[in-house]
Amino acid sequence: MRYYNDLMKERRVTYKPAGKGKIFTDPDADRARLYFRDQKPRKMTEKVTTVQNAVSEMINDGDYVGVGGFGANRIPTAVLHEIVRRKKKNLGLAGHTATHDFQILVAGGCINRCDIAYIVGLEARGLSKMARRAVESGSIELTEWTNAAVTWRYKAAAMGLSFLPVRCMLGTDTAKYSGAVEMECPFTGAKYLAVPALYPDVGIIHVHRCDVYGNSQIDGILIADQDLARAAKRLIITTERLIPNEVIRREPAKTVIPYYLVDAVVEVPFGSYPGNMPYEYFSDEDHLRDWMKAENDPHTLKDFLERHIYGVKDFNGYLDAIGGIARLQELRNLETLVEK
Amino acid sequence: MMEYNNMELMICLASRYLEDDSIVVVGTGAPCAAAMLAQKIYSPRLMIMFEAGGIGPLLPSMPISVGDSRTFYRALGASSMPDIMETCQRGLVDYTFLGGAQIDCYGNINSTMIGDNHQAPKVRFPGSGGANDLGSLCWKTMMITPQDKRRFTEKIDFITTPGYLTGPGAREEAGLPPGSGPYKVITNLCVIGFDDQIKKMKVESIHPGRTREEIIENTGFELLWVDELEESEPPRKEELDILRNEVDPYRYIIGRE
Numbered sequence: 206m207r208y209y210n211d212l213m214k215e216r217r218v219t220y221k222p223a224g225k226g227k228i229f230t231d232p233d234a235d236r237a238r239l240y241f242r243d244q245k246p247r248k249m250t251e252k253v254t255t256v257q258n259a260v261s262e263m264i265n266d267g268d269y270v271g272v273g274g275f276g277a278n279r280i281p282t283a284v285l286h287e288i289v290r291r292k293k294k295n296l297g298l299a300g301h302t303a304t305h306d307f308q309i310l311v312a313g314g315c316i317n318r319c320d321i322a323y324i325v326g327l328e329a330r331g332l333s334k335m336a337r338r339a340v341e342s343g344s345i346e347l348t349e350w351t352n353a354a355v356t357w358r359y360k361a362a363a364m365g366l367s368f369l370p371v372r373c374m375l376g377t378d379t380a381k382y383s384g385a386v387e388m389e390c391p392f393t394g395a396k397y398l399a400v401p402a403l404y405p406d407v408g409i410i411h412v413h414r415c416d417v418y419g420n421s422q423i424d425g426i427l428i429a430d431q432d433l434a435r436a437a438k439r440l441i442i443t444t445e446r447l448i449p450n451e452v453i454r455r456e457p458a459k460t461v462i463p464y465y466l467v468d469a470v471v472e473v474p475f476g477s478y479p480g481n482m483p484y485e486y487f488s489d490e491d492h493l494r495d496w497m498k499a500e501n502d503p504h505t506l507k508d509f510l511e512r513h514i515y516g517v518k519d520f521n522g523y524l525d526a527i528g529g530i531a532r533l534q535e536l537r538n539l540e541t542l543v544e545k
Numbered sequence: 546m547m548e549y550n551n552m553e554l555m556i557c558l559a560s561r562y563l564e565d566d567s568i569v570v571v572g573t574g575a576p577c578a579a580a581m582l583a584q585k586i587y588s589p590r591l592m593i594m595f596e597a598g599g600i601g602p603l604l605p606s607m608p609i610s611v612g613d614s615r616t617f618y619r620a621l622g623a624s625s626m627p628d629i630m631e632t633c634q635r636g637l638v639d640y641t642f643l644g645g646a647q648i649d650c651y652g653n654i655n656s657t658m659i660g661d662n663h664q665a666p667k668v669r670f671p672g673s674g675g676a677n678d679l680g681s682l683c684w685k686t687m688m689i690t691p692q693d694k695r696r697f698t699e700k701i702d703f704i705t706t707p708g709y710l711t712g713p714g715a716r717e718e719a720g721l722p723p724g725s726g727p728y729k730v731i732t733n734l735c736v737i738g739f740d741d742q743i744k745k746m747k748v749e750s751i752h753p754g755r756t757r758e759e760i761i762e763n764t765g766f767e768l769l770w771v772d773e774l775e776e777s778e779p780p781r782k783e784e785l786d787i788l789r790n791e792v793d794p795y796r797y798i799i800g801r802e
Binding site: 274321353371378397484 | 597609625681720797
């Protein structure tokens, strides 16, 4: 495993690490520029593919992955399941607001290192016993951060920089187990922490609609996806629906992710299931509860994963297994009529 | 005399601290209920924000995630996490609410782990999430929490979120924004503030039917007490009616007791 802490030591820069956490990704802005110059598509070509092809061609064992949305809201579930089905190994993860996405990847044994802002929990739903066991066993390398810190690490990368100064984490153990560095403002002398830019190998984001080139629209909150899309070296977009380019051109202000950031486009209706998709469908709380309950016992968990991930061919197979259109319609009603 | 449970009591007390025309960032659960209640009774113009980007929603019901669609239902804005966090960092957010597994006398909070081996902790919790950011960058941090010896402890295993760290001046020394920090801790037994000088927890009022001894018994460190200790004002009828009928009709939060 290559850590960028060592690289920093080699440089003749005086710096004071605030923490002993490992830095899993290269924050170097010049290397990122070269990558973006040489590897990012300038040409507006069709990028529509399948989940299977996107995962097999764009996600390699050992890659560092950033997942869009917020844990169980607007998440790219189809790609996460395919990563598990293909038994991808030794992935790094930006555990940024990670809840059900983390749960899926840990269930598949896919992660060996994680930048933590939030993991093992599912917010008001409680904690994932399985994810917790995996973390407590020591099988995943952990570096602590915060939601804002990871967001700003994406932002630093999106800005084409190698770090940003921040005012969170100061004085805490969170900083001591992070990869942040103490610094002084050159203008005011204020104490800040410098957080390294986070350029993930792969970003995976689920959007409401995009065209075949990847020009994407998102309805509702963006969480950190405008920056993740720009920070990621490769970007997979899954979309509720494909739309004509003409629709994009009619309202250009709605384009959150332009085509030149995107490497693959996959249409996946109900693609955030069992997560919430704003204005489309609410989260399937029963299913999420069933999943957590299955974690009480390794055998029931194995059966559960077999039934919903390993034993089905693709995401549509999963949707069939959870009740198909009838269930999805219920969730859509829940979202659009607003629960009374 | 109205009947009420601990959760209802804590939510009602918390709601009274949220001033009108101020901004609060909340999570799910009791803090969200307190903010909704405040908005419906005391502070109709209270601006509620969620860290994932929701700005000023007309909450139709309890969100289950700080990023679900209810957090920007009929909102004034649907923004982003960097925008909300930067708004906190700019000094525009007055209040926030946090929870945790352990808290010490300076209001430092642990929501990361129990044990001493970070790579393989005895018990792992979710970690900071946005807690450290909010506790670092908002002006006044409040907690709603049950009080017992395990939770209110002399030494916490991990400082996830800064309170007053090691005492007076420590936040500023660390580089945290001057003038920010813990404000109130609202428990099932009492309301606790922080001493202006030494920045340690100071009990301000005891809930009806609770005693000083009970509070001492349930605290793992020495508490300060204000000279004129008051009894906390129990939930008013209007508060309970709105909390039960409008804020949390399905008792998701208030039924959790």
